[in-house]
């Protein structure tokens with residue numbers, strides 16, 4: 429399988445999977461996509477465990493690549509936690525993606541990417557540099573800890589991540605170093621871009637990226653959609669609909685890829701917070717990028733979602749896109765109502781991101797709800813956002829054991845001024 433860039437498709441193409449993964453973003457600023465979308469084969473039916481399903485279904489994406497022979501090892505190492513599909517009501521299910529080590533769905537992509545990079549023969553020594561506003565840094569650190577030959581550098585905005593997220597970003601040691609940057613998330617991202625643009629620095633450290641535009645984080649996210657579609661198994665016109673909490677649109681792009689591969693997936697609804705770029709684009713066809721606004725679903729506070737470029741590439745023309753996907757926005761108040769209502773109705777407590785999906789579902793007309801099964805995608809454990817959720821429901825939310833264990837580790841990080849020269853001397 430060969431990969432091409434969404435931007436300069438004439439010039440940047442013909443990369444194999446591990447080359448696209450190693451590069452992260454394309455040199456023209458575009459995102460890598462596979463030249464073809466492989467169709468699912470009947471062989472999937474026998475695979476019931478997610479690691480097996482992943483090894484079979486992702487194999488065509490690694491055709492001709494040196495990682496193909498090790499793909500089964502990669503998927504068994506990366507997907508070693510449960511992925512329950514639980515039922516709330518007769519035709520309403522929740523795909524729980526928060527049972528990995530850092531209790532958010534970012535674990536799927538980060539763990540798969542780490543296992544691939546560890547086995548890739550393209551570079552001897554590398555430094556994974558990530559800017560994070562919260563969840564990504566923890567998932568990447570947890571996935572890369574103690575991987576031989578790989579250093580991890582995490583930049584986060586000092587004082588602007590939640591207390592639990594701060595612990596998760598700074599409790600690693602070993603090959604993971606964390607820096608509290610005196611500035612905003614945008615400053616962190618700018619530093620990362622400047623570091624990559626400095627060829628000497630990038631080459632001497634073997635800089636590589638683990639952010640969500642890396643195709644090595646996108647591909648593994650396809651698998652849980654295949655799993656859910658297989659379990660609910662109703663292809664054709666009545667295939668289940670999926671509601672996906674969305675920010676940078678990586679998760680929903682994976683859902684769409686699974687559908688294009690032939691999985692039994694019906695309509696796809698994008699659930700957004702008060703950041704209006706995406707809902708407005710789906711309603712009008714006009715893209716107007718803006719500054720992000722802060723909401724209760726903070727991991728989705730994105731004003732300029734990178735993966736929209738991939739979605740537009742996968743569908744020729746806005747009408748085709750609209751025929752499959754729609755988008756709904758939830759205000760903070762509606763997020764709060766959804767969390768309280770779910771607790772009262774089903775005794776289940778969800779994180780603010782998952783609550784945007786509950787809101788989108790509640791907005792569907794009753795006849796649309798009845799015509800098929802629906803799957804809500806749950807992206808993080810509610811305990812990660814206890815300061816939002818607990819006052820709403822008036823009760824404590826217990827931490828999952830994996831998070832509890834992280835909180836017991838000692839914290840270790842350095843302060844950093846947002847200047848490339850400071851970063852370079854700190855990590856060289």
Ligand SMILES: *Cc1c(COP(=O)(O)O)cnc(C)c1O
Nearest residue numbers: 675676677678679727781807808
């Ligand atoms: C990152 C994240 C999202 C948004 O996912 P995208 O792939 O960026 O659309 C939603 N919920 C949680 C909990 C996240 O961490």
